[in-house]
Amino acid sequence: MNSEHEVQTLGGCRVDGVPVRYGRALELVAVLVLSHGTAPRDWLLSTLFEGDPAPSSLPTLALRARKLGLDVRYDRDRRFYHLEGRVRCDVAELLSRLEEGRLKEALELYRGPFLTKSHSPFAAQTRDHVDQRIVRAAIDSGDVALMEAADRIVKHPELSQELVRRGGDQISASLGRSWLMGLETAM
Structure with missing residues (x-):
């Protein structure tokens, strides 16, 4: 084939x-x-x-x-x-772009969390891995615009903190933290 x-x-x-x-x-x-x-x-x-x-x-x-x-x-x-x-496979291509340092292209490939309806160990680990890699790549880039783009996709406290520290949009980061705190209390 x-x-x-x-x-x-x-x-x-x-x-x-x-x-x-x-x-x-x-x-x-x-x-x-x-x-x-x-x-x-x-x-x-x-x-x-x-x-x-x-x-x-x-x-x-x-x-x-x-x-x-x-x-x-x-x-x-x-x-x-x-x-x-x-x-x-889009998830493999996204992770490859992140590995190559091409964060902007990786963010363009992102269409939502990996297989959201699956609760398998693989799906859960892959969703977390993708999120962590996006957060790390965004922070490591030092580019506030890329961090803001990543923050719209992945709400993560470390990313929000770094975004605010570097002078990014405090309202978006604040909403992200509020959303995370609300989610934590609901669990």
């Missing part, structure tokens, strides 16, 4: 621009993309599922991914799942 597919996991589940129902299948694809196309079965089970998943859990996700045109295969001898063909 030589085709290339685009997978959107930030702010919605889409393959090649078409909305899909199987967000969990895209989660498997995303973890494989972020793992350079291959990952051990047992690690995937603990990463994608809490507790003791049914033996059919991963094969079902792989089948659903294949129905979407994303060729996920299992190698029984090595006990690995792998992607066939090229798959571009």
